[in-house]
Amino acid sequence: MRTLIFKPNGSSKLKSPVTIRSCSPTQDDLRGQSVAIIGLGKSGRAAARLALARGASVLAFDRNPNLGLLEQDPVFEKHDVGNGALRTILGQFDGELLNNVERVVVSPGVPLQNYGLSSLLRSGKQVMSELDFAAEILPKSIKILAVTGTNGKSTVVTFAGQMLSHLDIKTFVGGNLGNPLSEAAFQCLQTHSLKPKFKVAVVEVSSYQMEIPNKYFCPSVAVVLNLTPDHLERHRTMRDYAVTKCRLFHHMNDAKLGLLCFGNQYLNEAVMEHLNEINLAWIGATPGLKIDTVAKIASFELPALGIISQLQLGAMKTMGTHNYHNAAVAALSIVGLDVGLDVGAIGPCIEKLRPPPHRMQIVCTDIHGVTWVDDSKATNVEATYTGLMGLKRQKSVILLGGLAKVVDGHVSNGFEQLIEPLKYHRCVITFGSSGVLIQKTLSDNGLSIPSIRAENLKDAVNVARKMAEPGDTILLSPGCASFDEFRNFQHRGMVFQELAFSSS
Known part of the structure; x- marks a missing residue:
């Protein structure tokens, strides 16, 4: 880790390195670099801590003048922030301060129209989402299940995490729900063993997290549940909204399973450019999954992946018939991860499923x-x-x-x-x-x-x-x-x- 001295005119220079304990071979991959974190909500704070753990100097921005300084947060004390490796700037933003950083990491709550981010992207500056910044350092052996959609994504992610947990597969559950992916990456860095802390990461992804195209976030299974009018103050049109959602299928790992809701015109158009990257299956059609809510049975038919099976859902105790769909999508998704599970193994998990808070x-x-x-x-x-x-x-x-x-x-x-x-x-x-x-x-x-x-x-x-x-x-x-x-x-x-x- 190096000390970064920030001068009033926005210039900076690097001083001699400061030694910190390395917990893994990739602990210091950003040594000597400076990283700007834009937006200091939960995701931004997690990204700042991850950047420090990777050896970078961090310049953290938020337009809310009432937020506390990261330097004064006990969570950051272990990173030797008193030596100038971390500086928080709140309130008024000076874009020139970004001229001397190697990377800009953007929290999902920050629109690209703010902080001059659109111009930075066009200029060629390395601008990354928090999601991509975290994925860059995750061990490649971790299988990623990514779920997006206007409605239902938190429940599907929660159900998938519960199923994997009941089946004794070590799993991180987070992203837009709960802990940011940067928290998972940070935990992996802190593990002294070369063996990854998790086998699977189940990640809820919002459309905001995909406004900046990702390079390192490569799901093994990606799910787009549905698309209805929402967040259009940020995405402008349904077509733009669909294109952003379907970016989840970009850079998929080994062309694995891509699940898409059937019958949505905008998603049907947006997914076309990704057909060579995924094994496409439908939610509500074949190949894919269908639900009989009266018989309480999910039918899976994906010959290309060797999946032809049924799942009994009658034991579910969760309220609402729509949760049959959520459970079925979660089940098919974790089978598609190729971690040694089949549909039969999931049956006993169904009665144990519980939705996240405030969802029925x-x-x-x-x-x-x-x-x-x-x-x-x-x-x-x-x-x-x-x-x-x-x-x-x-x-x-x-x-x-x-x-x-x-x-x-x-x-x-x-x-x-x-x-x-x-x-x-x-x-x-x-x-x-x-x-x-x-x-x-x-x-x-x-x-x-x-x-x-x-x-x-x-x-x-x-x-x-x-x-x-x-x-x-x-x-x-x-x-x-x-x-x-x-x-x-x-x-x-x-x-x-x-x-x-x-x-x-």
Whole structure:
């Protein structure tokens, strides 16, 4: 590791090296180089720590002036940051400071329009995603299962990780969900043994993580679950969104399994340039997988990979029939990793699967016999539709609301899609900044059950308590972002759970 001295005019020079303990043969592969980290959320902080562990000097940027300095974080103390190897710059950004760094690593939350990143990419500067920066240093023997999609990716990743864990295969689960991939790479660097810490990395990948094309992130199995209007304030059009999602199939390792949802026009077009890189299989068609939700059976038919089998899903205890699809995709994906598993080995895992928090999560059953379900992660109409269809055999009080997403430059009015699944339920309660819009849309399109308007989530829950009857379900599946009232969907879900427990 070398000391990097930053002068007021943005120039820098390297001083004599500082010795740190090497924990693996690749510990110091960036010795003598300087790396800029853009965006200091969870991914950026993990990338900064990984860069220091690889021997680089780090210049860390974030426009939020209220963040703490990395130099003062105990997590970074072990890296000798007091010698000038790490400098954090918050608030106003001076682009000239990037002139003297060898690499720029970008957190997924940072649009390419910020920090002059688009210009840097055109200039030929080495600009990398956090995902690619981590993958560069991961042992090549680790098999990567990468999952993306507008909805369902966290659940599929969680199910795949649980299956592998139950089958005693050492697995890292993270990426856009939980721990960043840089954390996995850091753990591998800290292992004194030459044997990798993990056999498999199951990685959730957001479209933001693929805006910068990856070079080193090479999945053995890649999955694109679905594509519906979301994040268009960043991707502009559905075509651009699809192209970004299908970058997951680029640089695939040994042309292994690529799973793609069947019947989406934009994805069908975007995948064409990757057909020579993957063994393409379909979610919902042949070759690929099909689900019979009545018989609760998944059928797998991929002759090119020697996979022709069925998986019984009847033992699943997770709520919602859509989770049959999530479990089947997870099962086929880990079989495709070629780590010595077949479909038969996965059968006993099915009853042990549990979804991640805030995804059709059963919170409690209260003293009145009402079950409370938290689906706060349903931040768009399509996710809510899926959840409602999975519960159509039981009466529910449905909570919809928050901040509606922007589609094609205006606030989405797509809640008319919910008319059909809502007819099976007791009533709908709308709340939040888009509550009036949602209620009007449902009414104008012939909603056949009562709708009630509440000011906020707490008021909506109070109304739901009065409307629910013994044996009913109260389902929070908002179909909207949470930022009108909460920090994020997790915060919204936790508040809902607290309100639910107060009824227990």
